[in-house]
Amino acid sequence: MNxxxxxxxxxxxxxxxxxxxxxxxxxxxxxxxxxxxxMQDIQADAATRVxxxxxxxxxxxAAGADISELHQQDGYSARLFAERGQRVFNAIERLGKPTIxxxxxxxxxxxxxxxxACHMRFASETARFGQPEINLGIIPGYGGTQRLxxxxxxxxxxxxxxxxxxxxxxxxxxxxxxxRIYPAEELVASTMSFATMLAAKAPLAxxxxxxxxxxxxxxxxxxxxxxxxxxxxxxxxxxDFKEGTEAFVQKRQPTFRGV
Ligand code: COA
Numbered sequence: 503m504n505x506x507x508x509x510x511x512x513x514x515x516x517x518x519x520x521x522x523x524x525x526x527x528x529x530x531x532x533x534x535x536x537x538x539x540x541m542q543d544i545q546a547d548a549a550t551r552v553x554x555x556x557x558x559x560x561x562x563x564a565a566g567a568d569i570s571e572l573h574q575q576d577g578y579s580a581r582l583f584a585e586r587g588q589r590v591f592n593a594i595e596r597l598g599k600p601t602i603x604x605x606x607x608x609x610x611x612x613x614x615x616x617x618x619a620c621h622m623r624f625a626s627e628t629a630r631f632g633q634p635e636i637n638l639g640i641i642p643g644y645g646g647t648q649r650l651x652x653x654x655x656x657x658x659x660x661x662x663x664x665x666x667x668x669x670x671x672x673x674x675x676x677x678x679x680x681x682r683i684y685p686a687e688e689l690v691a692s693t694m695s696f697a698t699m700l701a702a703k704a705p706l707a708x709x710x711x712x713x714x715x716x717x718x719x720x721x722x723x724x725x726x727x728x729x730x731x732x733x734x735x736x737x738x739x740x741x742d743f744k745e746g747t748e749a750f751v752q753k754r755q756p757t758f759r760g761v
Contacts, residue, residue: 507536508558509543514551514701515694516544523559529612530568534590541593548760551701551708553597554693555620556604557613560686563603563629566611567644584643587612591619591645596716598709600700604693605629606686610668615644618653621712623679624693625671626686631679632668652719654678704742705760710734 508519518540520527527533544550557563567587575583594601594616603609603617605625610632617623617631633642633650641647642663651659654677662669674680684692700708710733717726737743742758749756 504532504536506530506533507540509540511547511550513698514549515697516540516547516550516553517694518553518555520555520557520564523557523561525568526562526565526608527557527559527613528565528568529587529616530571531586533568534587538590538593541590541597544599545597548705551599551703551705551760552697553594553599553601554604554697555594555601555616556690556693557606560607562607562613563605563609564613564616565608566613566634569638572638572640580643587615587644591616594619595621598712599705600697600708600712602693602697604689605631605671605680606689608668610634611642611646612644615642615646615649618649618679619645622681623674624682624684624689624696625674625680626689627671627683628686629671629674629680629683630668631662631671631674632666633663634666634668636664636666650679702758704737704740704746704756704758706740706742707737710737 506521508521510517518537520533522528522530522533544553572583600622601620603620603623605617605623607626607628608630609617611634614631614633633646635642647663650662658677671680671683675683714730714733717729721729741761745758746756
């Protein structure tokens with residue numbers, strides 16, 4: 503793996519740091535390739551239960567797709583360019599392990615789309631969000647036109663996508679794009695403390711929650727409830743379910759093993 507993403511692992515949490523601070527962590531093909539191989543690694547690693555994605559440097563989470571690479575695209579290659587970003591971000595969303603974006607500065611264009619592909623977004627007070635693609639004569643291509651309206655509604659999404667202006671963390675929290683805001687110096691520690699708390703939960707149940715909530719995005723209420731009942735039954739067949747209920751009765755903390 504190249505060094506455009508640095509991965510560290512501790513206490514069941516993998517931290518991925520986007521590492522092109524000189525370019526505000528703009529997402530070039532090397533970085534997308536590194537992100538994709540991190541996802542493959544994490545998928546195969548049962549000991550990693552939660553993922554945090556953040557940006558290196560004090561200024562940016564990620565300031566978008568790399569505009570110098572984008573500039574070289576034509577009508578044909580641009581389709582592959584968009585599909586590749588979509589594939590990597592879908593892999594994050596469908597990982598089956600909670601992913602949290604710790605947004606430490608600009609999250610623009612592909613950076614905002616990456617944050618939206620994560621399951622939760624925590625940010626510093628100084629974070630700025632936006633989809634400025636309109637100012638380059640294009641539209642968001644890494645899932646932004648699809649995920650933003652699902653998160654904030656079509657009218658707000660269009661205001662952001664058509665206007666191309668940045669919004670601050672307070673506004674992002676108000677419209678439902680963000681889960682939490684922290685002072686910049688507390689962002690990583692507070693996100694890690696939440697991630698470590700999640701990492702102690704039953705892994706099969708964490709994955710099942712993702713699967714069920716994803717159904718809420720993709721299905722009708724009745725279809726979703728049908729799937730929910732079968733996923734619920736599946737989790738009731740796990741050893742971790744026995745452990746969780748036994749621990750409750752015995753008034754002790756459960757130890758979940760992911761089986
Ligand atoms: N792609 C490639 N390089 C980028 C980039 C991107 N999306 N965003 C920033 N950079 C680079 C700049 O070119 C600059 O590199 P240089 O020092 O070699 O010239 C470096 O990162 C720092 O950026 P700079 O513009 O000087 O910082 P700033 O504080 O003045 O402005 C932003 C910050 C985020 C407002 C500005 O960089 C910006 O508008 N970036 C593009 C955002 C965008 O349109 N994203 C969507 C892309 S589809």
